[in-house]
Amino acid sequence: MSEQATEIKGSFTLKAGEEWRVEVSFENKVVIKVTDGIAEVFGTELANNRTYTFTGTKISVYSPTGATILHSSGALASDYVSDETAMPQYTNLHLYLHAMRDAARRNTARGPRVLVLGNRDTGKTSLANILCAYANKMSHQPLFVNLDPKEGAFAVPGALSATPISDIFDVETYWGDTITSNITQLHTKQPVVKWYGFEKPGENLDLYKYQAAKLSVVANLRAEQDEIVQQSGYVIDTPALGANDAALIADIIADFEVDVVVVIGNERLFVEMAKKANGKTVLKVAKSGGCVDREDVFIRAIQHRAIKEYFYGGSTVLAPYTSVIDYNDMVVYMAPEERDTDTDARLLVRVKNGAATLQNTVVAVSHVAASGGSAQDALDSAVMGFAYISDADDTKQKLKVLGPVPGRLPLHLCLIGTIRYHE
């Protein structure tokens, strides 16, 4: 919602079915304004005659009908218009799901639970975003389930989450804000968050599966009790998984009771999935030509921004709170670094507090009070929020902690992983 005074330099028309693909680095920004027609960013329609500012992103501005777009001269890493778009197929995929949701609504039944699969950078997250945005546009409220800990939608990297998409996305910050303490320009969203602590499922597959399963239990319970979520179904985004991850995929499908599997541009995986369809609908869709292979540095920058926005806000400026606590006042667990999975069933072990273990870590604060709480309790609790340890002083035995909420950090069990942050 930033209304910069950036000068509008260029103007062009997007024909129906064309995409304007823009890459903006983190150092630059581009301001755009739609003056005529319909244009949308990953399924979220832009308001006309209003400026939107984008930075550090690779987006597609798609017009189903044609649109006139003004944009600032900002140095774009790349930008071009393409008329080869996967959008009509994605739109129809949505319409199919819409018809299923509609039928579910009429029969008070369960809406489609959709799993999006594909290789790295094939547009899984973009498609999940489009499907949620379209569903919301048509008055449904799908549960967006993020099983990709890499980007940590609605939370921070390392987290898995489920979030009912009850309102329009904030395109400028991709997913938009979770609930804040006061009024915001757009409706905020309310996720439930589980902590994994690593970027890839393979780093600790047991913990990953455990947390994904826990998340599914909560999600399924919510759906049972919340009619609109039940009837709208789920859209599940995943990390890059392939035919070799069949077992994990099967677990996810069972946990979330998936009905529709959508495979993006991976014929082999599609065939594998179709073979084991077992009553599920298995569909393949094309990979969008707009997908960009993202360099690791770019991913790092996205992760950094996600953590920063958790504390300091994106569209709405937030004020986090720094406090200093004793080493003794923080009970921290993490997955054991080396573990013989055959003999050692522990998913979490107690961390010895110190600069070596805690300096610059992102900490997930559980809902479980530290006194009397066990590792298992910490594991089974949802995440209450995140804290960042900017300093661990071994001599003074003090931690400098940044928390989202004013006041001292609650004395709750905490979990860490390998997620680090530098202010």
Added chain:
Amino acid sequence: MPEDLLITDYTQSLEELTFNSAPLIKTLSVIAGESVSLASEIALAVQFRINKCPPTQKLFAFYLLDSICKNVGNPYNILFGTSIYDLFTRNYTLVSDQVRQKLINLFTTWRDTKTATGSPLFPQDQLDRIEEFLLRATRSTTELSKESLIAEIEQLIPLVTKKMAVLPHMMDKLRTQLEGLNDIKKLLASTKLPVKTLAQIKDKLGGFKKEIETPAPGQQPQWHTNGGYPGNPVNGSNNPGQFSAPAPGTRFQAPSGNQLPISNSQVNPPIGNQLPGGQLPANAVMTPEMLKAMYEHFQKLQPQASSITNPNLKVPANIPSNIPNATNTNPMSVPLENPSSMNPGMMAMLSGLVKPPGPSSDRTKDVLAKLFQSGLVNPPKSAPVPPLSVLQSLLAPKSEGNGNPLAGLAGIKLPSLSSNTTPLCTNEAELTQAIDTANPAAFINEPSPYFQNLLYGNRSKKCGTCGKRFSTASNVEMSYYEAHLDWHFRVSKKVLENNGKIIQNRVWFLDDLEWVAFRDREEILEFSVSSNRANSGIMEPLPTQATPEVALPKQTYVVIGSSADTNTTSCYICKEAITGVYNDDIGEWIWPNAVQVKQAGQLRTFHYSCYEETLRNQTLIGMESGKRPAEGVLNEKVKRERLEN
């Protein structure tokens, strides 16, 4: 605007459809196929023509409708389908017996035509209702009893067995028919059937009897003559000899395998090869040159690519040149029917997507369907046509039957999309249910500009602040939109006021059970901020989680009691007026986005958001000062009042 011109010209050309001109019908069909972005307007124009032209000309306009639906298919069959019962029956009552027979014949082809996805051409319930209407309109008044029907079957069975002996090569078919007859007999004996079904059975039996008595079965349909579409020129009351009823035993059915519209040149039963080649109807007033000129004219008027929602949809390049030539050699061979001449976009568009008939557990229907399939059924006979008054009484709205039969195309406007105020396209529920969910793999690969409208056209109001779309279909939906704008307004105002003063922070996430119980938005009315944020500020040293004692009411509107003497009240916090609106769903006048709370012995009205926000801020303030939130946390004013009291 070219679009407007195109519609104007199309409407004018419709007026020239005063006789059964196949070339004109064909040309107008082709144009319709190329102008899907104007489908609703074209459909409206055709419907208007049907309703308004002299009764002697109605049939030709119906033929055009038929040609468009069968050849172009989606979206036209859907557009017309929503009100085809109304259109058909209303006009049926106004035409001569001969034309009625033609309309019945036409209807029979609709009933038997399937789209490429195997769905009926028009919604099944519309077809069923037309059939029911025709049955009642044409049935002789004798009472039906199941006994009489059983007797009739018992007469038929020996006829079939006899035929089996004479025609051994038809053994299989006859055996199926025999089984069908026995099935019906059992059904009649065992079940109490509604009169409607009895009538249908009676009718089928009649048709079957005809066929069984006919020595040479299996004739192909006889659409024909005089270059007209598809039957005979009906202007020929002065030439009764030209009026040829279909041969007995002929099924009034589209050619077998009639898959709309992709399959082959057989695709279009009425226009195609049944016409004698080379000759324009004697009474033709349009020359091939005129048609060509007209076509080219329309070409110029085609909406530009940008206004066609499907980017793949292009005008088949070879049509214009083919028309005049084809007209000279064979007036009917416009490549409309030739799939190879269409580009993929056109093909995709042509593959009509119509909802398949729901699975029927109804045994009666199954048996009847079997009879239909085995081909022993004739359409209802036109024989004794009841007087107009009777027909009209048949059309009187009935309490049963879903949907309003008179809800016609009138409600349908442009499917083309524009930014802010795209008119309502068509009934969203119907359109949604027309999506074929049986075969998603095929569906997702057939981009349909028409269904796309569900995303844009059906929600024609777009919020200028956030881009969210709203429907204008009802007062309630309009009130969502207004409440939404209101909300933006108040938020912006507050954000300005708060500027720098109120420091925001992210609040803690919920635990599993809180989240399970959390409801993002009550769907009743669009209101300001997500409810139940009240547990926001949990922090040490609170021993337990702060569950606010004052829960937010779930209901986000206030029903204005009948005792209330005013429609307008004001928010106790921001003092802005709250005006009542009528809510169709609950049938009451309400204050949307409002809440009433008893405070200090008084019932006070608040904006839902004002109340909620105050509640939340007070909760926070209470906690920041290290206290648990006070009971009934209210705004400053209320607190002050309390102190004063």
